[in-house]
Amino acid sequence: MYRIVKKKSLNPTVSLMEIEAPLIAKKAEPGQFIIFRAKEDSERIPLTIADYDREKGTVTIIYQIVGGSTMELDTLNEGESLQDFVGPLGKPSETEGLKKVAVIGGGVGCAIAYPIAKKLHNMGCEVHSVAGFRNKDLVILEDEFKKVSDELHIMTDDGSYGKKGLVTNALEELIRNGNQYDEVIAIGPLVMMKFVCLLTKKYDIKTIVSMNPIMIDGTGMCGGCRLTVGGKTRFACVDGPDFDGHQVDFDEAMHRGTMYRDFESHARESACNLMKQGEDKNG
Amino acid sequence: MAKNMDPKKCPMPVQEPEIRKNNFDEVALGYTYEMALKEAQRCLNCKNKPCRSACPVSIDIPSFIERIVNEDMEGAYEIISQSSSLPAVCGRVCPQERQCESRCVRGIKGESVGIGRLERFVADYHREHSKNAPKKPESNGHKVAIIGSGPSGLTAAGDLAKMGYKVTVYEALHLAGGVLVYGIPEFRLPKIIVQKEIDNLKNIGVDIETNMVIGKVLTVDELFDMGNEAIYIGTGAGLPRFMNIPGESLKGVYSANEYLTRINLMKAYKDGAKTPISHGKNVAVVGGGNVAMDAARCAKRMGAENVYIVYRRGMNELPARKEEVEHAQEEDIIFRTLTNPVEILGDESGMVNGIRCIEMELGEPDASGRRSPVEKPGSEFSIEVDTVIMAIGTSPNPLIRSTTPGLDTNKKGCIVTDGENGLTSREGVYAGGDAVTGAATVILAMGAGKAAAKAIDEYIKNKG
Ligand SMILES: Cc1cc2nc3c(=O)[nH]c(=O)nc-3n(C[C@H](O)[C@H](O)[C@H](O)COP(=O)(O)OP(=O)(O)OC[C@H]3O[C@@H](n4cnc5c(N)ncnc54)[C@H](O)[C@@H]3O)c2cc1C
Ligand SMILES: Cc1cc2nc3c(=O)[nH]c(=O)nc-3n(C[C@H](O)[C@H](O)[C@H](O)COP(=O)(O)OP(=O)(O)OC[C@H]3O[C@@H](n4cnc5c(N)ncnc54)[C@H](O)[C@@H]3O)c2cc1C
Ligand code: SF4
Ligand code: FES
Numbered sequence: 001m002y003r004i005v006k007k008k009s010l011n012p013t014v015s016l017m018e019i020e021a022p023l024i025a026k027k028a029e030p031g032q033f034i035i036f037r038a039k040e041d042s043e044r045i046p047l048t049i050a051d052y053d054r055e056k057g058t059v060t061i062i063y064q065i066v067g068g069s070t071m072e073l074d075t076l077n078e079g080e081s082l083q084d085f086v087g088p089l090g091k092p093s094e095t096e097g098l099k100k101v102a103v104i105g106g107g108v109g110c111a112i113a114y115p116i117a118k119k120l121h122n123m124g125c126e127v128h129s130v131a132g133f134r135n136k137d138l139v140i141l142e143d144e145f146k147k148v149s150d151e152l153h154i155m156t157d158d159g160s161y162g163k164k165g166l167v168t169n170a171l172e173e174l175i176r177n178g179n180q181y182d183e184v185i186a187i188g189p190l191v192m193m194k195f196v197c198l199l200t201k202k203y204d205i206k207t208i209v210s211m212n213p214i215m216i217d218g219t220g221m222c223g224g225c226r227l228t229v230g231g232k233t234r235f236a237c238v239d240g241p242d243f244d245g246h247q248v249d250f251d252e253a254m255h256r257g258t259m260y261r262d263f264e265s266h267a268r269e270s271a272c273n274l275m276k277q278g279e280d281k282n283g
Numbered sequence: 284m285a286k287n288m289d290p291k292k293c294p295m296p297v298q299e300p301e302i303r304k305n306n307f308d309e310v311a312l313g314y315t316y317e318m319a320l321k322e323a324q325r326c327l328n329c330k331n332k333p334c335r336s337a338c339p340v341s342i343d344i345p346s347f348i349e350r351i352v353n354e355d356m357e358g359a360y361e362i363i364s365q366s367s368s369l370p371a372v373c374g375r376v377c378p379q380e381r382q383c384e385s386r387c388v389r390g391i392k393g394e395s396v397g398i399g400r401l402e403r404f405v406a407d408y409h410r411e412h413s414k415n416a417p418k419k420p421e422s423n424g425h426k427v428a429i430i431g432s433g434p435s436g437l438t439a440a441g442d443l444a445k446m447g448y449k450v451t452v453y454e455a456l457h458l459a460g461g462v463l464v465y466g467i468p469e470f471r472l473p474k475i476i477v478q479k480e481i482d483n484l485k486n487i488g489v490d491i492e493t494n495m496v497i498g499k500v501l502t503v504d505e506l507f508d509m510g511n512e513a514i515y516i517g518t519g520a521g522l523p524r525f526m527n528i529p530g531e532s533l534k535g536v537y538s539a540n541e542y543l544t545r546i547n548l549m550k551a552y553k554d555g556a557k558t559p560i561s562h563g564k565n566v567a568v569v570g571g572g573n574v575a576m577d578a579a580r581c582a583k584r585m586g587a588e589n590v591y592i593v594y595r596r597g598m599n600e601l602p603a604r605k606e607e608v609e610h611a612q613e614e615d616i617i618f619r620t621l622t623n624p625v626e627i628l629g630d631e632s633g634m635v636n637g638i639r640c641i642e643m644e645l646g647e648p649d650a651s652g653r654r655s656p657v658e659k660p661g662s663e664f665s666i667e668v669d670t671v672i673m674a675i676g677t678s679p680n681p682l683i684r685s686t687t688p689g690l691d692t693n694k695k696g697c698i699v700t701d702g703e704n705g706l707t708s709r710e711g712v713y714a715g716g717d718a719v720t721g722a723a724t725v726i727l728a729m730g731a732g733k734a735a736a737k738a739i740d741e742y743i744k745n746k747g
Binding site: 023024027037041042043044068069083084085086087088089216217218219220221222223224226227228233235238249252255256258 | 550
């Protein structure tokens with residue numbers, strides 16, 4: 001079983017868990033992900049490996065509570081175990097030869113971007129990080145990013161923390177100020193990645209995005225995670241999740257992401273009710 | 284004992300179509316004891332055993348049927364077990380009409396003996412009545428790793444464990460069984476049967492490690508480093524193909540694997556299931572094999588009003604088992620054969636709302652002698668559907684081949700093996716089943732696992 005050795009809330013909807021999974025910890029590389037099932041009859045849900053400790057044999061995940069399955073995960077506490085935990089899946093991010101990179105994270109996407117920033121930093125690459133959030137309450141991983149970045153720019157939609165504006169505003173300013181990036185790595189909501197790509201295309205800077213489509217098996221068996229990259233069908237779980245952002249068909253990906261919206265809002269409501277009942281009992 | 288000269292097979296009881304369309308319980312209910320005796324008495328016990336020579340694993344068919352006639356059901360089971368590890372499964376899913384039953388002498392003037400139905404009866408009878416729990420064999424001190432827990436891997440594991448090897452099976456998914464659990468639906472193969480086979484393996488000491496994607500968490504070379512002396516790769520052919528026609532990324536387009544996995548593995552057919560699935564009203568399934576029939580019949584059971592099979596050749600060319608086609612027809616699945624999709628149509632929100640097809644006709648025979656379908660110009664038409672399921676084939680996934688240096692594969696990504704025993708281009712590494720042949724059948728995968736287990740035993744013994 002996969003024991004939770006640490007659980008910590010990062011903001012009202014984002015939490016971190018450190019899970020005992022020695023074999024995965026031994027192999028994990030930034031950019032890879034795991035699939036978990038919280039309980040016997042739960043859905044299979046992908047989450048990025050936010051960090052790993054090869055000696056301790058643990059893997060860290062950072063999750064945003066958005067629906068039924070992430071709520072269910074959040075009901076588990078330190079000392080309890082997850083039913084299933086499989087990985088490391090997907091291809092590691094390619095970092096070879098990079099000297100100067102801008103890492104852009106949006107919301108919980110920062111959790112996915114952080115291990116890459118850390119790896120780049122450790123290999124001596126100059127890292128400029130831009131992290132965007134809706135408001136001050138939702139800021140996560142600020143200290144972590146600070147440690148691995150030569151520059152960190154925090155942006156909020158409402159200006160309640162860092163600078164007011166979108167991550168694309170900050171990136172464009174950095175580029176205009178004469179920073180020459182070998183690559184931009186953008187991870188966050190699909191709209192954010194789409195607009196970062198439109199911007200970097202203008203300046204002709206290679207851009208890598210991390211795609212998070214709906215997945216089931218994570219081994220290339222179901223094809224549910226397919227997306228169109230450069231006109232070809234690719235499977236995010238085995239061919240990605242990192243892809244050349246200038247080749248990705250974002251509009252199609254956004255459509256596909258809403259496939260189960262009705263079902264999920266039901267699941268969320270019933271889970272919320274369960275949580276309410278739980279609170280009533282406890283409170 | 285008197286022979287039964289009825290020209291027809293003793294029919295097998297089934298759930299009525301109108302009822303079974305609405306449930307996931309098994310369709311074919313199996314022979315009773317009396318029916319099995321009656322059907323077994325139709326066998327002529329032919330000396331030259333034509334049926335046996337058409338069985339991919341050469342089960343001694345007339346002998347096991349003779350044991351049924353003598354009411355020695357355990358004896359019948361033992362004969363089948365010499366050649367097959369999964370009779371309860373194969374009795375249900377083998378394409379008998381193309382194998383043993385196609386050569387049966389009784390089939391010349393009437394219907395063949397119901398060999399598959401008898402095999403199933405023997406296996407079910409054994410499961411329900413046998414009291415001897417399998418004994419844990421004595422260890423011979425050697426370790427072998429099996430990758431993949433489909434019929435092929437499970438068979439190799441069972442045979443090796445019985446010879447005394449310490450066997451560990453590594454499975455990528457959270458449940459063992461391969462296609463038998465994630466692909467073939469409950470109404471055709473109850474999962475409890477597969478579970479029982481797996482429990483038997485555990486009882487004789489086989490370790491089954493789920494959630495282990497080999498090539499990612501451990502490589503083939505690391506499995507050797509862990510003390511395994513040989514490795515069997517039975518990872519199947521799970522990677523779905525698409526047609527590359529416009530509209531395949533619309534919402535409501537599934538690969539059959541995704542559709543069936545959501546239903547079978549993730550139990551989306553049960554009330555309160557957490558894994559979502561589309562409940563289409565009008566569903567088109569593209570393809571004509573067992574996979575297509577399963578997807579179509581699942582769609583019906585999930586509440587679809589109209590389910591179409593869209594297949595580019597004719598009814599006679601459908602590669603699915605005959606019984607499945609008949610059952611699908613009884614369940615009002617609509618067959619649009621000699622029809623090929625050219626585009627999937629969608630609305631402005633990206634949802635499927637139709638499929639555009641073209642009529643086909645069978646042209647001149649090609650080099651292989653098969654008449655290939657050609658388009659009839661100007662015959663395009665549309666069918667209104669909200670779900671499209673692609674069941675046009677699969678190929679092996681790249682996880683093992685891309686992480687195992689020196690392992691030869693062919694253009695289609697299948698592992699290349701040397702002859703019958705499954706040896707690959709790497710010493711000590713054997714492979715079989717769909718990973719080698721591409722999508723095929725349970726019996727062939729099972730047979731490959733058996734042959735490889737024997738070869739692995741010889742290899743390890745000769746190594747000294
Ligand atoms: C490779 C990969 C890595 C990921 N890494 C992380 C991570 O590190 N941290 C994290 O919090 N999340 C991550 N995700 C997203 C995470 O898997 C989803 O948030 C999760 O599946 C939601 O499940 P749920 O049942 O709680 O919500 P649901 O009820 O399924 O969905 C709630 C809402 O979230 C949307 N949604 C569902 N799935 C996704 C998705 N895959 N991407 C974006 N939106 C989605 C739905 O449209 C809906 O609006 C990753 C996804 C992938 C494919
Ligand atoms: C819907 C459907 C219906 C079918 N109906 C019939 C039928 O009626 N009759 C018939 O004879 N045949 C039928 N078949 C075909 C038959 O099921 C297959 O030929 C057979 O299952 C192949 O067995 P296998 O052991 O080679 O592989 P599989 O059954 O595919 O098992 C392979 C296993 O390996 C696992 N795996 C893959 N990669 C890795 C990895 N890297 N590490 C660890 N594990 C891995 C997979 O998760 C899977 O569990 C059907 C197939 C499908 C999909
Ligand atoms: S061919 Fe038919 S009749 Fe002859 S032995 Fe085989 S099953 Fe019996
Ligand atoms: S998640 Fe099933 S193929 Fe990628």
